[in-house]
Amino acid sequence: xxxxxxxxxxxxxxxxxxxxxxxxxxxxxxxxxxxxxxxxxxxxxxxxxxxxxxxxxxxxxxxxxxxxxxxxxxxxxxxxxxxxxxxxxxxxxxxxxxxxxxxxxxxxxxxxxxxxxxxxxxxxxxxxxxxxxxxxxxxxxxxxxxxxxxxxxxxxxxxxxxxxxxxxxxxxxxxxxxxxxxxxxxxxxxxxxxxxxxxxxxxxxxxxxxxxxxxxxxxxxxxxxxxxxxxxxxxxxxxxxxxxxxxxxxxxxxxxxxxxxxxxxxxxxxxxxxxxxxxxxxxxxxxxxxxxxxxxxxxxxxxxxxxxxxxxxxxxxxxxxxxxxxxxxxxxxxxxxxxxxxx
Amino acid sequence: xxxxxxxxxxxxxxxxxxxxxxxxxxxxxxxxxxxxxxxxxxxxxxxxxxxxxxxxxxxxxxxxxxxxxxxxxxxxxxxxxxxxxxxxxxxxxxxxxxxxxxxxxxxxxxxxxxxxxxxxxxxxxxxxxxxxxxxxxxxxxxxxxxxxxxxxxxxxxxxxxxxxxxxxxxxxxxxxxxxxxxxxxxxxxxxxxxxxxxxxxxxxxxxxxxxxxxxxxxxxxxxxxxxxxxxxxxxxxxxxxxxxxxxxxxxxxxxxxxxxxxxxxxxxxxxxxxxxxxxxxxxxxxxxxxxxxxxxxxxxxxxxxxxxxxxxxxxxxxxxxxxxxxxxxxxxxxxxxxxxxxx
DNA sequence: GATTAGCACTCTGATGAACGGAGTGCTAAA
DNA sequence: TTTAGCACTCCGTTCATCAGAGTGCTAATC
Numbered sequence: 236x237x238x239x240x241x242x243x244x245x246x247x248x249x250x251x252x253x254x255x256x257x258x259x260x261x262x263x264x265x266x267x268x269x270x271x272x273x274x275x276x277x278x279x280x281x282x283x284x285x286x287x288x289x290x291x292x293x294x295x296x297x298x299x300x301x302x303x304x305x306x307x308x309x310x311x312x313x314x315x316x317x318x319x320x321x322x323x324x325x326x327x328x329x330x331x332x333x334x335x336x337x338x339x340x341x342x343x344x345x346x347x348x349x350x351x352x353x354x355x356x357x358x359x360x361x362x363x364x365x366x367x368x369x370x371x372x373x374x375x376x377x378x379x380x381x382x383x384x385x386x387x388x389x390x391x392x393x394x395x396x397x398x399x400x401x402x403x404x405x406x407x408x409x410x411x412x413x414x415x416x417x418x419x420x421x422x423x424x425x426x427x428x429x430x431x432x433x434x435x436x437x438x439x440x441x442x443x444x445x446x447x448x449x450x451x452x453x454x455x456x457x458x459x460x461x462x463x464x465x466x467x468x469x470x471x472x473x474x475x476x477x478x479x480x481x482x483x484x485x486x487x488x489x490x491x492x493x494x495x496x497x498x499x500x501x502x503x504x505x506x507x508x509x510x511x512x513x514x515x516x517x518x519x520x521x522x523x524x525x526x527x528x529x530x531x532x533x534x535x536x537x538x539x540x541x542x543x544x545x546x547x548x549x550x551x552x553x554x555x556x557x558x559x560x561x562x563x564x565x566x567x568x569x570x571x572x573x574x575x576x577x578x
Numbered sequence: 579x580x581x582x583x584x585x586x587x588x589x590x591x592x593x594x595x596x597x598x599x600x601x602x603x604x605x606x607x608x609x610x611x612x613x614x615x616x617x618x619x620x621x622x623x624x625x626x627x628x629x630x631x632x633x634x635x636x637x638x639x640x641x642x643x644x645x646x647x648x649x650x651x652x653x654x655x656x657x658x659x660x661x662x663x664x665x666x667x668x669x670x671x672x673x674x675x676x677x678x679x680x681x682x683x684x685x686x687x688x689x690x691x692x693x694x695x696x697x698x699x700x701x702x703x704x705x706x707x708x709x710x711x712x713x714x715x716x717x718x719x720x721x722x723x724x725x726x727x728x729x730x731x732x733x734x735x736x737x738x739x740x741x742x743x744x745x746x747x748x749x750x751x752x753x754x755x756x757x758x759x760x761x762x763x764x765x766x767x768x769x770x771x772x773x774x775x776x777x778x779x780x781x782x783x784x785x786x787x788x789x790x791x792x793x794x795x796x797x798x799x800x801x802x803x804x805x806x807x808x809x810x811x812x813x814x815x816x817x818x819x820x821x822x823x824x825x826x827x828x829x830x831x832x833x834x835x836x837x838x839x840x841x842x843x844x845x846x847x848x849x850x851x852x853x854x855x856x857x858x859x860x861x862x863x864x865x866x867x868x869x870x871x872x873x874x875x876x877x878x879x880x881x882x883x884x885x886x887x888x889x890x891x892x893x894x895x896x897x898x899x900x901x902x903x904x905x906x907x908x909x910x911x912x913x914x915x916x917x918x919x920x921x
Numbered sequence: 922g923a924t925t926a927g928c929a930c931t932c933t934g935a936t937g938a939a940c941g942g943a944g945t946g947c948t949a950a951a
Numbered sequence: 952t953t954t955a956g957c958a959c960t961c962c963g964t965t966c967a968t969c970a971g972a973g974t975g976c977t978a979a980t981c
Binding site: 337370371373375376377378383385387391393395397470471474475479480481482483485486489490493574 | 680713714716718719720721726728730734736738740813814817818822823824825826828829832833836917
Binding site: 296 | 923924925926927933
């Protein structure tokens with residue numbers, strides 16, 4: 236059965252109201268609140284919407300709450316784009332004027348901005364280093380047998396990894412290798428460096444195989460091991476919502492969101508899409524069955540390198556969140572570009 | 579009034595029991611539970627202990643709960659050192675066998691170990707770079723006008739900071755300066771480097787004043803700006819305890835513990851002491867009025883460079899926590915020393 | 922035929938009384 | 952000095968009651 240205009244209108248009203256109040260919405264309340272039909276009519280339509288799976292009733296004599304199917308429809312077709320107040324966009328812009336020292340600081344600031352403005356929990360993924368181009372590699376001697384590999388990419392992102400080095404390679408040799416690799420692979424994509432490195436290092440630079448292995452891990456593999464690749468902010472914001480007045484639910488949520496590996500995977504997956512909205516059980520994570528995740532990707536030089544997003548209860552204010560994400564996406568794009576002004 | 583032997587014994591029983599159950603302890607329960615006096619006697623003693631300020635009564639006809647004064651006495655004089663089971667110390671030791679790549683990883687692992695074994699919230703402060711000796715400084719060119727300063731200390735700790743550089747200084751010059759500073763200041767305490775740097779750089783190395791300023795911030799000042807200096811683990815463990823079954827209390831706690839600046843300051847202050855126990859209102863933080871913080875310091879080459887600790891409800895199991903901290907302190911000392919095997 | 926007014930019914934959440942349990946303070950006896 | 956005994960207090964739970972909000976259904980109305 237198709238949803239006619241009236242059903243859509245009623246459904247939207249219910250979703251809007253429920254997003255605001257978190258209480259089941261009844262027919263009388265709706266008709267009193269400016270709907271042009273009587274409560275009885277609305278009641279009939281609500282019964283239809285329930286059999287169609289868009290609404291649910293917590294118990295016989297309560298109002299209705301939207302189902303996930305309803306949110307899906309709402310997000311895909313019904314919601315009207317909110318636009319931010321001047322004050323909000325000024326506020327948001329303010330976050331990007333500070334901390335422009337390095338990419339990490341900007342992204343941390345982004346997470347803070349998102350969580351404070353949306354009042355939900357914000358996630359920002361640090362840029363995927365693999366899609367960027369190498370600018371500089373520097374090996375710094377630590378102890379005999381160990382060195383610190385500092386990798387800098389064209390996006391201004393740096394990454395340190397401690398690696399094993401054959402004991403017979405001295406500081407000068409490390410420096411020479413650093414320069415050689417920097418010269419040879421500068422402006423190659425990080426993801427491409429790895430394969431070339433294996434082929435060329437052994438011969439040309441005459442370096443031992445286990446050392447190459449070590450270097451490789453510094454260049455590519457390390458981000459998966461490093462838990463700092465996701466910046467979280469406003470995790471406790473969720474405790475404000477009645478959905479989490481139960482401590483055990485709150486705990487489940489917090490425990491899930493602090494699985495940074497999972498969060499990273501989730502964001503990484505989302506980074507190929509301009510925007511994503513994942514509602515309730517569409518989420519893979521056990522602990523997010525009552526949450527929705529909205530993400531946006533960010534780009535450097537036209538290539539998507541990461542994403543950021545907001546987690547809230549399924550009844551989150553999707554329209555507002557999407558507007559904010561869009562705004563942040565723009566701001567972030569400008570700031571990240573400014574790190575590349577050299578080329 | 580002095581506390582006689584019997585009062586002490588009763589007080590200890592009450593504290594022990596309350597730590598276990600979180601319920602007010604009554605005289606009958608105590609006498610049933612193996613005390614050698616009748617409930618009436620115990621009752622009289624309890625009344626005395628209450629007027630002396632060691633006990634409090636939530637309401638007229640409830641049992642007694644220990645006051646902060648009682649915990650203080652308990653910690654300072656009464657508690658018996660717990661000893662860990664073989665299994666626990668083996669478990670603990672296990673955490674230190676993994677992740678021995680770099681200092682950061684070890685300390686993150688420490689936080690995890692602490693929170694998982696104690697079931698409280700664990701905090702680990704990254705080592706205070708100032709008290710360590712410089713081993714290597716490397717300036718890596720980013721864009722014209724910016725460079726990445728990588729500082730490595732003898733404790734194997736590295737730190738990256740983006741700094742401003744006069745545009746006329748090229749990559750080779752940066753490399754020269756790096757080598758010069760490394761050669762000149764190697765093995766100086768980081769805190770001493772700063773003052774010497776100002777005096778010498780201008781003349782000997784002929785570098786501009788604003789650049790010196792920039793470098794200084796990379797070498798010393800930066801940790802205060804960097805929020806990653808504290809590793810948190812098990813923040814949600816606290817939600818298990820009845821003290822935090824109220825979401826708003828949980829939120830207050832979580833919000834406090836995530837103020838990493840404050841946590842850093844707290845741990846830094848504690849790092850000059852072998853162990854500290856701070857009970858309830860002895861804490862400076864607003865949000866820790868119902869918590870206790872137990873910390874231990876860790877050393878590198880005999881110098882205390884940082885501290886770590888556990889936060890729990892005031893009725894935490896102090897004896898057990900202190901044993902665990904002592905054990906971790908030892909393990910951590912051994913591991914950190916292993917990073918220095920060079921000298 | 923679609924809409925709506927009206928009515929009987931249901932379920933929740935708040936309120937208050939009743940009560941058993943655990944604990945106390947006090948007194949008098951051991 | 953210690954303890955048995957007793958009257959009393961307070962909490963948490965249970966149960967009944969009741970107002971409020973909402974529903975489904977039927978019959979009247981447009």
